[in-house]
Every structure is written in structure tokens, then in C-alpha cells.
Amino acid sequence: MMGSSSTEGSRSMGIDLDKLPIKRLESIDEFGNEQFPPDRSNEEQRLAQIRRIDFSSVVEKDAKKAKKTSSSASKEAPQAWPWQGLVDNLHLAHQELSVIIDLINTVEANDAVAVAGMQRPKQLPSEALADLAVSAATKLHRLRNLGRYFRQSSKALEQQVLREARFYGSLIRLQQNWKVKRQRLATSGPGSEGFSFDLLDSSALSDLAAISRPLSMATVRIDHDSAGNLAIQVPKKSCRSLSVQFLGADTSCKRSFFSKGEVYNSSVLAQAAKREALTDEDVNKCVKGAHSVLREIHRSIFEEQVFDVLNLETYNPSQGINVTGMREDFLQLAIGQENSLCICLVPSGGEDVSQMILTGHTHSEESEFSSSELAVTDEKHDPFKKKLLDVPSPISLETYLLYIFHEYFLTRAKERHYHVNHRPQLSGQPPGSSYALLDHFCMTVAHRMFSNKVLSEIERLVSRVPYLHLISQFTWHSRTSSWSLCLKVPEPSLHAGRIRKLSDNQEVNCKIRSQFHTKVILKDDQISVTGEGSPSIVGSFNGNYSDLCLINCFGCDLEDLPMILLQQIAGQVIHWLHEEALVVGMNASRDFLCLYFDLDQGDTLGLVAHVDPDDVYGCISWWVVLENWSMEEGKLSTGNGESENRKFLGYLSLEALYSTVMDLISLCSAGGNH
Amino acid sequence: MSKAGGAGSGPTAAAAAAAAQKQKTLLQRVDADVANIVDNFSLLINVARVNDPPFRNSQEAFQMEMRAARMVQAADSLLKLVSELKQTAIFSGFASLNENVDRRIEVFNQQAENTEKLLERIAEQAAASLKELETHYYSSVARTHQLDA
Numbered sequence: 001m002m003g004s005s006s007t008e009g010s011r012s013m014g015i016d017l018d019k020l021p022i023k024r025l026e027s028i029d030e031f032g033n034e035q036f037p038p039d040r041s042n043e044e045q046r047l048a049q050i051r052r053i054d055f056s057s058v059v060e061k062d063a064k065k066a067k068k069t070s071s072s073a074s075k076e077a078p079q080a081w082p083w084q085g086l087v088d089n090l091h092l093a094h095q096e097l098s099v100i101i102d103l104i105n106t107v108e109a110n111d112a113v114a115v116a117g118m119q120r121p122k123q124l125p126s127e128a129l130a131d132l133a134v135s136a137a138t139k140l141h142r143l144r145n146l147g148r149y150f151r152q153s154s155k156a157l158e159q160q161v162l163r164e165a166r167f168y169g170s171l172i173r174l175q176q177n178w179k180v181k182r183q184r185l186a187t188s189g190p191g192s193e194g195f196s197f198d199l200l201d202s203s204a205l206s207d208l209a210a211i212s213r214p215l216s217m218a219t220v221r222i223d224h225d226s227a228g229n230l231a232i233q234v235p236k237k238s239c240r241s242l243s244v245q246f247l248g249a250d251t252s253c254k255r256s257f258f259s260k261g262e263v264y265n266s267s268v269l270a271q272a273a274k275r276e277a278l279t280d281e282d283v284n285k286c287v288k289g290a291h292s293v294l295r296e297i298h299r300s301i302f303e304e305q306v307f308d309v310l311n312l313e314t315y316n317p318s319q320g321i322n323v324t325g326m327r328e329d330f331l332q333l334a335i336g337q338e339n340s341l342c343i344c345l346v347p348s349g350g351e352d353v354s355q356m357i358l359t360g361h362t363h364s365e366e367s368e369f370s371s372s373e374l375a376v377t378d379e380k381h382d383p384f385k386k387k388l389l390d391v392p393s394p395i396s397l398e399t400y401l402l403y404i405f406h407e408y409f410l411t412r413a414k415e416r417h418y419h420v421n422h423r424p425q426l427s428g429q430p431p432g433s434s435y436a437l438l439d440h441f442c443m444t445v446a447h448r449m450f451s452n453k454v455l456s457e458i459e460r461l462v463s464r465v466p467y468l469h470l471i472s473q474f475t476w477h478s479r480t481s482s483w484s485l486c487l488k489v490p491e492p493s494l495h496a497g498r499i500r501k502l503s504d505n506q507e508v509n510c511k512i513r514s515q516f517h518t519k520v521i522l523k524d525d526q527i528s529v530t531g532e533g534s535p536s537i538v539g540s541f542n543g544n545y546s547d548l549c550l551i552n553c554f555g556c557d558l559e560d561l562p563m564i565l566l567q568q569i570a571g572q573v574i575h576w577l578h579e580e581a582l583v584v585g586m587n588a589s590r591d592f593l594c595l596y597f598d599l600d601q602g603d604t605l606g607l608v609a610h611v612d613p614d615d616v617y618g619c620i621s622w623w624v625v626l627e628n629w630s631m632e633e634g635k636l637s638t639g640n641g642e643s644e645n646r647k648f649l650g651y652l653s654l655e656a657l658y659s660t661v662m663d664l665i666s667l668c669s670a671g672g673n674h
Numbered sequence: 675m676s677k678a679g680g681a682g683s684g685p686t687a688a689a690a691a692a693a694a695q696k697q698k699t700l701l702q703r704v705d706a707d708v709a710n711i712v713d714n715f716s717l718l719i720n721v722a723r724v725n726d727p728p729f730r731n732s733q734e735a736f737q738m739e740m741r742a743a744r745m746v747q748a749a750d751s752l753l754k755l756v757s758e759l760k761q762t763a764i765f766s767g768f769a770s771l772n773e774n775v776d777r778r779i780e781v782f783n784q785q786a787e788n789t790e791k792l793l794e795r796i797a798e799q800a801a802a803s804l805k806e807l808e809t810h811y812y813s814s815v816a817r818t819h820q821l822d823a
Contacts, residue, residue, distance in 0.1 A: 135731060136724045142735045143722055146742050153746045160753060168760040175764060176774055182765055462812075469812040474801045 043110050163228025170230040170287045171195065171222070178294055181219070195222040197232075199298045217297055229286045232293055239296055239348040240329075242303040244397045247332070247340035300348060306405045307331070307345055313438040321439055335446050339391065343401075392448040400478065401441055408437060443524055444478045450525050451481040453558060458483055458520065461562050464619045467654045468569060473519075485518040487569055489576045490655050516572040518565060527556040531568040562613035567593065570609035570620050573654070577607065577661050586665045594625075595661070597668045603628045605664055607657075618651030624664070703755055710748040714741040 027035045040048070081087075123131075171180065174197070183194045200218035217238040223231045310331060314323045325332030329345040462470045462485065473482040491514055518531040556564065570593050577595050581588035589596045593609040604627040611620055624647045649660065718741040721734050811817060 138731055139722060139724055142738055146738055149742055157749055157753060164757055172764060176778065180764060471808055472804055
């Protein structure tokens with residue numbers, strides 16, 4: 001194999017001839033030994049041959065080609081691809097790398113040469129700037145990713161801040177009125193903060209007997225929704241209300257619950273939560289709704305406690321309490337002989353309270369009476385219907401029952417607070433008992449029913465006596481009622497300004513009475529009648545008449561009341577007529593319901609009042625009676641109907657009576673001859 | 675954090691010491707979280723520098739992400755601290771709670787009194803109206819004519 005050499009600028013190929021493959025003597029040493037060149041292996045021979053290859057011509061050719069292409073590319077610059085230079089450089093680099101890799105592989109395959117190391121070639125400025133640009137771009141990209149991460153985190157943290165602000169703000173506002181407790185057990189589920197409202201007011205019931213009814217709804221768990229709004233978990237069918245009904249009463253009387261204020265409408269909040277941000281008004285509505293729900297639960301708890309106390313009181317026998325029926329949520333009491341009162345716990349609303357909260361129903365609910373065993377009223381049954389008209393309003397009874405128990409609890413709480421803060425509680429001092437409350441309530445109901453009957457009797461009476469006025473007087477006591485029957489007498493003009501002088505022993509009565517009052521007072525079921533102007537029984541014997549007489553009717557029945565009142569009123573009329581007669585100087589006398597005028601020859605002319613409560617034309621009628629000396633003193637002729645000695649005048653008004661009396665006086669003054 | 679100042683006057687010394695210790699702990703947590711945020715942010719900025727010659731890019735990228743995550747974690751820790759403070763205020767602010775309860779009691783008592791007075795006024799007006807109506811009815815010509823008929 002001959003080496004080749006080339007001269008610059010010539011296209012001819014030089015040929016070198018190798019030495020013949022024979023061993024040539026290199027030298028002979030002094031001892032005559034011949035020194036031959038060492039034998040070279042095939043690999044050494046191959047390497048030597050490769051070293052002899054001259055690549056300079058090829059490199060020069062490539063350089064020339066590159067110059068030509070660059071010159072042509074500069075001429076065509078406006079049309080060149082901007083990335084062409086980069087591509088060419090990459091191609092060249094690739095070629096160089098390929099050559100080097102081939103060389104390395106060949107050397108390593110022949111195991112003759114091992115690559116000791118490679119030095120990185122010095123970077124060109126453009127390459128350094130390119131690397132810097134790539135590094136900066138990479139950093140910028142990563143920083144932008146970090147920026148997005150920070151933005152997302154900030155949004156999430158802001159939302160968390162808003163959620164917590166809403167939740168804790170609502171909780172702090174509700175804490176102004178309700179007791180908040182923290183649950184330290186890990187029993188809370190998702191969306192729960194471990195808080196709860198404690199609605200049980202133990203201050204009023206701490207020393208009462210054990211309440212058998214477990215108040216599971218006294219603890220209301222607090223949750224929050226996705227928007228952070230405070231939500232309340234209310235057990236289903238937990239709210240119940242106290243209901244008072246009369247046995248056989250019309251159950252069509254409905255009560256509307258949740259009618260006060262707005263109901264917690266979660267649908268509004270659900271719609272609001274879909275928006276980007278909840279307004280303060282939405283949060284306020286949420287707080288108000290939660291407050292109203294808690295208020296309803298608290299009211300329900302109080303009414304259940306009242307029912308429990310009522311049950312406890314029934315265990316103590318009392319005169320006014322007559323239990324005729326009892327179940328878990330139902331208590332039946334007998335009021336008097338004819339009526340029965342039912343006190344029961346009914347569910348509040350027609351559907352689940354919690355369901356109403358979730359669905360956002362705001363219509364007022366009708367109550368469902370759990371005691372469906374109550375008898376239904378037959379409206380065609382007249383006596384029963386009439387009896388129902390005398391019963392007081394059940395709603396007013398419910399209100400009153402709750403009121404008296406609330407006052408009792410409040411008083412006990414204040415007393416306890418006073419004892420704790422000011423002085424130690426004295427041993428043996430009874431803290432007060434609620435045992436009389438049910439008794440008082442039953443007696444109140446009985447009184448109200450009896451009062452209605454008494455009033456109806458009095459009204460019937462007054463409707464038949466034209467000159468009688470009924471005035472209702474308020475006693476502000478639940479078991480006391482009072483009415484006043486006013487009898488206004490006319491004031492004739494003859495008596496205006498006249499002063500009658502009586503004997504020295506009597507005081508001057510300067511004023512003629514213009515009206516008389518009869519007061520009817522009902523305490524529980526005891527009727528007492530106080531009248532003025534009617535003669536007393538004692539006074540009728542000794543001739544002394546007092547202006548004010550008290551007629552106590554112990555055990556006065558309702559049946560006797562009309563007669564007693566009519567007698568009282570008739571007596572007042574007689575009293576007035578008697579005074580009028582005395583004014584005109586007539587010597588008249590009176591005896592209970594009679595007014596007598598003395599005639600000559602011992603005769604007596606009398607004006608007699610006849611009272612009949614059942615008389616539909618008028619309860620008080622008048623008769624004129626003539627008594628002569630032949631008749632027994634103090635006795636009128638018996639028998640009904642008119643006769644020579646008695647004449648029926650009819651149902652006269654007061655003016656007519658006055659005229660009649662004046663006529664009788666005139667008649668008497670004229671001698672009374674007939 | 676004025677609870678510690680006012681706590682020494684009311685409760686016992688042990689409770690006051692515990693409150694002071696808790697306040698100190700909370701302040702330390704706040705300082706630690708804020709310092710954490712500041713340090714990580716400064717380190718993040720340092721790592722964001724472009725080196726010459728550029729190397730360790732992956733390592734620096736991981737460092738940047740780590741610093742950012744620590745910052746967010748510290749912010750979240752601060753928020754949790756705020757929640758704890760709010761819970762403490764809800765369940766430990768007895769002085770303010772008692773004051774508020776007393777105030778509400780006064781307001782409700784006043785409302786109760788006003789309501790009772792209003793009810794009394796209504797009852798009195800009802801009584802007066804009833805009396806007037808009764809007087810008118812029993813003095814009316816219609817009643818008289820009815821009775822005469």
C-alpha cells in the first residue's frame with residue numbers, strides 16, 4: 001500500500017510506494033549481531049497506514065464549497081429560510097460527531113487505542129448566549145408556573161377566609177342569644193366544625209322531679225355548607241307544640257306555625273352560593289333563619305317541659321284536678337260535670353322541619369293533631385253545639401297555660417339568682433311548688449265556662465228589661481268576673497233644685513238618686529250579688545232602711561240568679577218611687593216589692609211589682625192593689641188574675657211608672673173615692 | 675390579644691400564667707409563620723437567578739417549587755391560627771359574653787315591661803271600648819224600639 005501525497009492546487013494524485021515487506025537490516029552491533037526492525041502486528045500496520053492518510057485536500061474542497069454556498073446564499077438572502085444556518089450548523093456538527101464516533105468505535109474495536117479524554121471545545125459567544133437564553137426561558141417558564149400556583153393558592157385562601165368569616169361571624173352573632181358548645185369527640189362528619197347549640201334551659205328545672213322525657217333535640221349540631229354559611233341540623237319530626245282542645249271540639253281550627261318572621265330558606269342560599277360571592281344580606285337572612293329555627297326548637301322544648309310538669313302534677317291528688325285519660329303525649333281532664341279538656345303534644349307543622357329547611361318551603365304549615373282518637377263534633381247535634389259555644393277559646397287557654405308556667409319558671413329563676421347572689425339559701429325553706437298551677441288552670445277553665453253561662457243569663461234578663469243596662473267590669477283576674485246592672489231612673493223636672501228637709505235626726509239628702517247599681521261578682525263558681533237601694537230583711541222589721549244592702553247568696557245557683565236580680569231591681573224601682581212620693585209630700589210606705597199609699601178610712605192603695613224570669617214579654621210587671629181595712633194586714637189577696645181589688649198595669653217603663661205613681665198620689669190626695 | 679392583660683385581675687394566678695403562656699405560644703407561632711414566608715420568598719428569589727454558565731436547572735426548579743409550597747403552607751397555618759383565635763374568643767370570652775348577656779337581659783326585660791304595659795293599655799282600651807259600646811247599645815233607639823215592639 002503506498003501512501004499518497006498531494007501537492008497544493010494540483011488535481012493529480014501522488015503515489016507513494018511502500019517499502020517491500022522484507023526485513024532490512026538496520027544495524028550491526030560490535031559483536032556482529034544483526035539488528036532488525038521489530039515485527040509489527042497487523043493492527044500497528046493498519047494504524048500506521050491510517051496516519052499516512054492525508055485528509056487536507058478533502059477539507060479544502062469542503063471549505064471551498066462552503067464559501068461558494070455562502071456567497072450564493074448571501075445573494076439569495078431575501079429568499080432564504082431563517083433557520084437554514086442553524087440546520088447547516090447542526091448538520092456539520094453531526095458529521096463531525098459521526099466521524100469522531102466512527103473513529104472511536106474503530107479504535108476501541110481494535111483495542112489499540114482507548115479514548116483518554118475529550119475536552120469541550122470552547123464555546124462561541126453565540127452558543128453561550130443561546131445557552132443563557134434557554135436557561136432564562138426555562139426559569140421564566142417555571143416562574144410563571146409558580147405564579148399560577150400562587151394565584152390559585154391565594155384564591156383558595158381568600159375563599160377559606162370568606163367562609164370562615166361568614167361562619168364565625170354568624171356563630172358569634174347567634175352566640176349573643178344562644179349557648180354554644182364545642183364537641184371534642186371526633187364524631188363530626190364532613191362540613192361539621194364540632195360545635196352545637198345547647199337549647200336546654202336547666203336553670204328553671206334543676207330542682208324539679210326527674211323529667212322522664214329525653215330532650216334529644218336540646219342539642220342542635222352546627223354545620224356549614226360549601227359557602228361557609230352556618231347550617232343547623234334539626235332532627236326530623238322533633239318540634240312539637242302544646243295543644244289544648246275540648247273533647248269533641250271542632251278540629252278545623254288550624255294553627256299556623258312559622259308564621260312569625262321569615263323562615264330559613266336554604267334555596268335562596270343555594271342559588272346565592274352558585275354566584276361568585278354571597279352578599280351580606282344573604283348571610284343576614286341565614287342568621288335570621290337559623291335564629292328563628294332555634295327559637296322554634298326552644299319553644300318546643302319549653303312546651304314539652306310544661307307538659308311534663310303537668311303530668312307530674314297529676315300524680316298529686318288535688319281537688320281541682322280530675323284526670324280521665326292519660327297517654328304519653330296526651331292528658332285528658334274533666335272540667336265540671338259536662339266537659340273534658342285535652343292537653344296534648346302535637347307535631348309542629350305538617351311536614352318534617354328539617355325537610356322544610358332543606359327545600360326552603362316558606363308557607364305556613366297546618367298542625368296535625370297526634371291524638372286522632374278525639375271525637376269529632378256532629379254539627380247537627382244542637383245541644384252539643386250549644387255547649388261548645390260556652391267554652392272559651394282553646395288558643396287563649398294555651399296562651400294562658402304557657403304564660404302561667406313561664407311566670408312560674410321565671411320567678412323561680414329570679415329567686416334562685418337572688419339566693420345565690422345575695423344570701424345563702426335557707427334550709428327547709430321550700431323553693432316553691434308548681435303543684436297549684438294545674439289546679440289553678442283547671443279552675444280557671446271551669447270559671448270561664450261558668451262565667452259564660454252566667455253572662456248569658458244576665459244578658460237574657462237585661463234584654464227583657466228595657467231600663468236595665470249591663471256594664472261588664474274587668475277584674476284582671478282569671479277566676480273572677482264581675483258585671484254591673486245599672487238602673488237609670490228618669491229625673492223629672494219637678495224635682496230640679498228642690499231640697500227636702502227631713503227631721504232633725506236625719507241628714508238632708510240634697511240629691512235624688514238617678515241610678516242604681518247591682519253588682520254581680522263571680523269568684524270561681526260562687527256568685528255574689530251586691531245591690532243598693534233595696535231594703536234589707538232586717539230593716540224591714542225595724543223600719544230602718546239602709547241605702548246599701550248586701551245580699552250574700554252562698555250556694556247561689558245559676559237558676560236562682562235571675563230571680564234574685566229581678567227582685568233586686570224591682571226593689572230599687574220601688575225605692576225610687578218611694579223617694580219620689582216622699583218628695584211630693586205623700587206619705588208612702590214600702591215593703592219589699594210593694595209601694596203603699598194610705599187612703600182615708602184605713603184603705604191602702606199599693607203598687608206591686610211582679611217578677612218572672614221566664615216571662616218573654618218582660619220580666620217585671622206591675623199591679624195595682626187596693627187593700628181595705630177588712631183585709632188582713634200585710635196580706636194581699638191570693639189568686640191570679642184581675643179582680644176588684646187588683647188591676648194589672650203591664651210592663652211599664654220608668655216614665656210610665658212615675659206617671660202612674662203621680663196619678664195614684666193625686667187619687668189618694670183626692671180622697672180615693674171610687 | 676388583650677385577654678392576658680385583663681386575665682390577671684380576675685382569675686387565679688395559675689389561670690393567668692396559663693393565659694400568658696398561651697399568648698406567648700401563639701405569638702411565637704405567628705412569628706414563625708411570618709418568618710417562614712419571608713425566608714422562603716427570599717430564597718425563591720435567589721433561586722430564580724439565571725446562572726452563568728447555566729446548570730442545575732432541574733435542581734433549582736425543584737427548589738423553587740418547594741419554597742412556594744412552604745410559603746403556602748405557612749399562610750395556611752396562619753389562617754388556622756386565626757380560626758383558633760376565633761374559637762378561643764367564642765368559648766373563652768366570658769367577660770364580654772357576660773356583659774352581652776346582661777345587656778340582652780336588660781333589653782328583654784325592658785321589652786317585656788313594654789309589652790306588658792302595651793297589653794295593659796290594650797286591655798284598658800278594650801274595656802273602655804266595651805263599656806262605651808255597651809252604653810251606646812243599651813241607650814240606642816233601636817233597642818228601645820225593639821223592646822217596644
